[in-house]
Amino acid sequence: MQPEALEALSDDIHLLGDLLGETIRRLAGPEALDLVEDVRGTAKGLRADPSVEEARRLRDRLGRLDLPELRTLIRAFSIYFDLINLAEQQARVRALRARRRGADDAPHAESPGEALRALRDRGVTADEIADHLARALICPVFTAHPSEARRRTILGKLAAIARELDRMERGDPVPAERARAAEAIAEEVEALWLSDAIRGTRPTVLDEVRHCLNIVEENLLDVVPRVYRTVEASLRDAYPDREWRAPPFLHFGSWIGGDRDGHPGVSPRATAEAIRLQAETLLGHYIERMDALWWRLSHSDRSFKPGEDLLESIAKDAALFPESPRPPVHEPYRAKCRLIGAKLRRTLESLRSTPAWADAARTPTPGVYFGRDELLADLRLIADDLGRVGARAAANGSIRDVIRLVEVFGVHLLTLDLRQHSARHASALDEILRDAGVCEGYASLSPDARLDVLARELEGTRPMIPTRLAYSDATNEVVETFRMVAALLEERTPEAIDKYIISSTTEPAHLLEVLLLAREARLFRPAEGISRLDVVPLFEALEPLQNASPIMEKLLGLPIYRRHLELRGNLQEVMIGYSDSNKESGSLQSAWALYRAQVDLVETGRNAGVTMQMFHGRGGAIGRGGGPANHAILAQPRGTVDGRLRITEQGEVIADRYGHPGIAERHLEQLIHAVLHSSFPHEGEQPEPAWVRVLDRLAPAACRIYRGLVYETPEFLTYFQQATPIGEMAEFKIGSRPARRGKSTALENLRAIPWVFSWMQCRHTLPGWYGLGGAVEEFLAERPETLATLQEMYRRWPFWRTLIDNAQMILAKADMTIARLYADLVDDPALADAIFARISEEYRRAVEVVGRITGQSTLLEKMPILERSIQQRNPYVDPLSFIQLVLLRRLRAEESPHEDLLAGVLESVNGIASGLKNTG
Template sequence: MNASNSTATQEALERQDQDIRMLEDLLRQTIERLAGPEVLARFDRVREAAIALRNHGAPEDARFLREFLDSLDVASLRELIRAFTIYFDLNNLAEQHARIHAIRKRIRTQYPKPMSESVTEAIRQLKDRGFPARELGKVLENLNIQPVFTAHPSEARRLTILEKLAAISNEIDRLDYLELLPDEAQAARDSIRQLIEILWLTESVRSERPKVIDEVRQGLEVVEGSLFEVVPELYSLLISSLEEIYPGQKWRLPAILRFGSWIGGDRDGHPEVTARVTIETVALHQATVLRHYLAQANSLGKNLSHSAKRLRLPPAFLAGLRDEARALGLPPGRIEREPLRQKCRHIARKLGLTIERLRSLVPAWTDTASKVPPMVYATPAQLRDDLLSIRSVLVGNQAEAAARMLDTFIRKVDVFGLHLLTLDIRQHADRHRAAITEILARAGIEANYEALGSEEKLTLLTNLLTMPRPVIPAHLEYSPETSEVIETFRAASAILEHQCPEAIENYIISGTGDAAHLLEVLLLAREARLFRPSDGISRINIIPLFETLEALNQGREILQRLMDIPSWREHLVLRNDLQEVMIGYSDSNKESGFVQSAWALHEIQRDLATFARDNRIVVRVFHGRGGAVGRGGGPANQAILAQPPGAVNGSLRITEQG
C-alpha cells in the first residue's frame, strides 16, 4: 500500500470510529429512555464481553457470555436481540461510509491518475498496450452486460427498516461532507436520534410472509433509488474517459448495459409465482419507468424555456409540433413563443396516454393483435426520436450545455426502454416433464412419456415439433400444476404480443440434465405461439441451468445433441444464433466442495467456448453467483478476469442478489 492509500485508509478508520461512537451513544440513550437502564446494562455487559472475547479469546470471557445469556428469560433475550440488531445495522453504516470516504480520498489524492480498477484505468491500460480506437469502438458496439436482480433468500428486513437506515446514512453524509453550522450539525444528529428511536419502536421483521408483488415493489425501490441516477453517470464517465484518453476520436456509445430481474418470474420452488403474478410484475415494471420518464419530461419542460425569437428552428420541427398539438388536443399557442417547452408538453402528454393504456390493458393469449393508438408510445425508439428532435435543435443553435440535459434522458431510454427490467422466467425441468407427460397422455399420443428413454423422448418431441396440429387445446382440462405451466407460456406470449415486446426474453430451466429438457420447453413455447418458425418468430431464449456436478460435466454433450435436431437449430437461427447457458455456483459447491465445483465451472466454460466455435454460434454464459463465497460471491471484476479464454467475448449476464 502506497503512502497516499495508507493515509486515506487511516483517515477513513478515524472517521469510522467517530461515526460509531456517535451512533452508539445515540442508540444507548434510546435504549435507556425507551427500554430502561436494566436493558441498557445487559446490552453493555454482553457487548463488552464479546469485544473482550474477540480481542483476547480468553475462556473465561466465553464462559461468562454463555452463562449470562443462559440466565436470561425470553423477554430479556428479545430486547437484547433488538438492541444488537440495530447496533450492527448502525455499525455497518459507519463501515460503509468509511470505505466510501477512503475511496474518495484516494481519488482526490492521486488525481489526475485514474483510480485502480476504475473504468478510466481500464481504458488507459488499453491505450498503453497499443489497442487502437477503432477496434475499441467495435468492442463497445458489441459489449453487453446484464446484471439480473434476484430476491435475497435471507433478506427478512422490512422495506420501512431499510428506508430508515438509508435516511440515517443520508444524515451521516451531511455531517461528513457538508460544512454545517453548529445548529445544522445538531439538527442532523437530532434527526439520527429520531430515526434510531423509530427503529427501536418498529417491528424489524414482517409479521406476515410477504407476497411476491411486495418483493417486486421492494426490488423496484432499488431501481428508483439508485439506478436511474447512477446509470447516466456511468455512461457519462465512460464517454469522458474515452474522449480524454483517445482524443480526436468521435465516440458513439451504444446501450452496453441492460438490467434483468427474476422477482415475479422465478417459479422454481415458489408456487405463489403464477401467470397472473408475472403479468402484474411486467405492468409494475412498465408503470415505474413510464412515471419516471413523465417526471423527467415535466422537469425538462421547466428548464427548456428557450425563446423562439432566439432560436433557428427547422420548418419540419415546427410543422411537426403543430400536427402533434392538434392530435393531442393541446393548445398550440406556446409553439410560437417557447417551442421546446411545447415539445416537452407533447412528450409528457404522450407518456400520460401510454400510462393510461397500460392501466386499461389486460393481455390475453386468446386476443388478436391490435394497433397501438398513434399518440401512445409503442416502442422506445419513438420516445427517443422525440427527445433527439429537441437535442438536434439545441445543437443546431450551439446550445450544447442544454443539449446534455437531453443526453441523460436519452441514455435512460436506451438502457431501460419502456420495460425497465427484462423479466426472466424460471421453472424446474421436472415440472415441464410432468406437464408434457399429462398433455401427451390426454391427447392419446403417448401413455407414459416420463418412462421413455432419453433418445425416445427426443425422437417423439422432434416429431411433435414438425406437426402443424397443436397438441394442447385452447380450453385447459388438466391438473392445476400442468395448467399453470401452460398458462405461464401463454401469459408470456400475450405480454410480448400485446403489451411490451422487450418485457420477457429468457426462459431458464432449473435442473437441466438431458437434451429433452430443452425440447420440452420448445414444444410448450410452440403451443403458446412463442415459437412460430413458419412466421420467422422465436420470441424467447431457452436457457439450460447446469447446477449439479454431473450436469456441469455433461453440459457440452447435452447442447451438442440438440444441434442435430432441425427444430432446435431453426430456433437458434431465429434467436440470431445465440445460445445462453446458465451455470450455478451454489448447488455444485454444496454437492462437491468449493475446489471441485470451481474447477467444474471453469471447465464447462472452456467447453462452451469450444462448442461455440465448432458450431459457429454465440454462447453467452449466465453466472448464477452472489452472496457468500460458496455461492460464487466475491469481487466481480476478479471473477470476470479469471474466466477462461473465449468464455466472455463481450457478453455477460450475472445475478445480483438482494
C-alpha cells in the first residue's frame, strides 16, 4: 500500500475512532472511555511481550469488573471493529478508483482485461475466446449458512456509514459537504452504540431471503451491467478486429428458501414464498427502470419512421390492456415502454396467488411475462429499432443495461437450488414403493438392488403416487416439495429452479431416487423430451469424495440416466463439499481429496462424452474452504473449470464481497479473471508427477495426525465442549437452521459451521491447519532433500501455494497465549494440559514448516497488507477474548444462567467474529 493510501486509511480510522470515542464519552461517561483505553493499552503491551501469566492477570483484572462494565467494553471494541472494517473497505475502494484513474492504459491486476491480454499474448485467438464465452458460466450462489453474526439492522447502519465515507471523497466535496457527511456518520455511530448488537429472536427463512435481496437490490442490479461493459471493452482492447457482444455467462443462484437439509423451516410453502419475494423485488426494479426509460425515449415519429415490427407489437400489446389509456401515438418507444411496464405490473399481480400442483400443465395468463425470453424480445425490439434509425447512443445506453439485467436475472432474480439429504429420499421411496406394490423393504436392499429397482421403474411410465397423499408427514413433505417445484416452473417461470442437490450422496441410487420423484411430479417426462431439473450429487466426506468417479461412471452407463442428461444438454453438475470433509479428515487431506476427485470426475465425464460442471461448496473460513475466491479458482486442477463454475457465497462473505458496489464489481471481475486463466492454463503451472506423489504421502499423514486428536482421543470432545463456546453458541440466533443434524451431541452430527466458528472464537483456529505441520515434519525427517521440492511446489503450483498461504493466514489469526486461557475453562486441569500441549506443539510445527516452505522468518512476511491489518486488530480483539473468558466462567458457574450474562457472552462472540473477519 502506497504511503498516501496508508495516510488516507489512517485518517479514516482516526475519524471513525474519534467519533466512537466521543459517543462513548457522551453516552457512557468519561470513566467508560478511560477504561476502554486502559484495557486496550494493557492488551497492546501483552501483544508486544506475550506471557500466559500476564494474560491471566489481565483476565483476572477484568474478572473484578461488574457485568455492565464488561458489556460496555464489549460494545466499544465490537463497534470499533465494525468501523475498522469499513475503513479498510473504503481503502480498497479508493485503491480501485486510483487504478482506474491511472494514466497507464494497461489493465489493472486480476481484471478481465489483464486476463484477456495475457491470453492473446500466449496465442489464444479471438475465435477461441468467443467459443469459450459462448459456453461459459460463472455463477455465485448465495446461502444463508449461519456465519453472519451481525444483525441486519447493524449491517444497514454500517452500509449507511460506508455511503457517507464514499461521499466525503467523491467529486472533491467542499468543506461544508464533508462536514455534513461527518455529522451523518456521527449519527449512525451513535445509533450503533444505542442499538442491540445481537438478535433477540432467531431469523426466519424469509428474513434471510429479505436480507440477501437487500444486498442484491442495493448493489448487484447496478453492478452487473457495468461488469459486462468492462468485459466487452476488454475484449475490444485485446481483440480489436472483431465486433464483441459478450454472451450472458454471469448468473446468480441462491439456496435461501431451497436448502431443506436438516432445516424444518424450509417447507414447500417457504420455497414458494422465497420465489415470490425474489420476483417481487426484481419486477419492482424493472418497473422503475422502464419508467426511467419512458422519460428518456421521447423520440417522436415526426423525426423518424418506426419499424413495422415495433408498431405491430405495440398494437398487439395494447389489445391486452383495453382498460388502460392509449399509449402515446407519436412516441412509439414511450408507447412500448408503457406497455412493457403494464405487462410487468400484471406479472407482479400474478404473484399474489400461490401456485398449486395439478396433474396437467396450465396455460400462462396473457400479458404476464413467463420467463425471460418474452421480456427480452420486447426490449430488444426497442433497441433494434433505435439502432435501425441511427439512434446509436440510445440503443447502446440505458436500454442495453436493462436487457443485460434480464439476460442475467430473468424475471425470477436468483435461480433457487433445492437441497435435501439422501436419507429423506430413501425413506420416502421405501414407503411409496411399498404402498404401490413395487418393492417391500426398499431401504434395506443392497445399493445395487436399489439401483436395479429404480432403473426398472424409471424405464416405465406407470404413476406410483396418487393425487391425494396418504403417506407419513415426512414422505408427504418430500412429495409436496417436488409438486411445488413443478407448479412454480409451470405457473411462475421455468427459470426459477433448475437444480436439485442431494446431500450425503454415497451411491448411484441416490440420484435415481430424485429422478423418480421428479417423474412422479411431471418434472421428468422423457417420452415428451422434458427433464426440468439437474440432479446434482453432493460429495462431502472423504470416502464419498474418493468414490465419486465410480459412482458417476455407473450412472453414466444407465440408458435412462443418459436420456435425462441428453435432455439437460449432456451436462452433469457435481457439487463437492469442503466443510464436512475438512471436519472429518483435516484441512490438508480434505483439500487433496477434493483436488483428486475433480480430476477423476472430469476424466470420467470426458470418456462418456458428458461435461462435468463443478459446484464448489466453499465457506468463509479457511476450515471450510474459504480464502480469496480468485486464488481458489486458479488453484483448481487443470481442465476442471473450463469456463464453467458455480461457487457458494456463504454467511458473512456475502456482505463482505457484495455489500459495497465497488467491492462487488471488483470481486466479480476477479472471478472472471480467474476463470479465464484457469480455462486456458499455463503449462508451467501444472504439477509434476513427483509433486502429486508428495501430496499422496502428506495428505494421509496429516489426516492420521488430525484424526488422532479429534476422533481417536476420547477426552478431546470434553476439551472441545469446555474450552470453546460451542454450548453457548447454540443460543446465538444468527441463522434459521439448527446447528446439528438431529439431536445427538456426537461430533459427527455437528455441522461444520459451528465447529469452525467455535475454534475461531477461542483463538485456536484449529480446523484450518491442524495436521499440516506434523505431516510435513515427518516427511522431511525421512527425506530432508525434499524441502527444495516443497519450495519449488510453492513457487510454481497454484494449488500448493494457495493451500500454504491460506494456512499461514489462519495461523496468524490464532493466538496460543489466549488459547491457553480457554484451556483453563476445562474442569480437569490434567486433561486440559494434555490436549492443549498437543495442539500448541502442532501449531509450532505448522508455523515452522510454513516458514521453511515459503522462505519467511515470520508468518505473512510477504503479505504486508494482511499482516498490518491483523496487527492493527489484535490489541482490540484480545480484550474481547479475555472478557469472553470471564463471562463464560461466570455463566457456567450459575445453576440457572442469567439472561444478561448470556447476552454478554453472545455479544462477545459477535465482537470477536467482527475482529477476526472469519467466522464460519
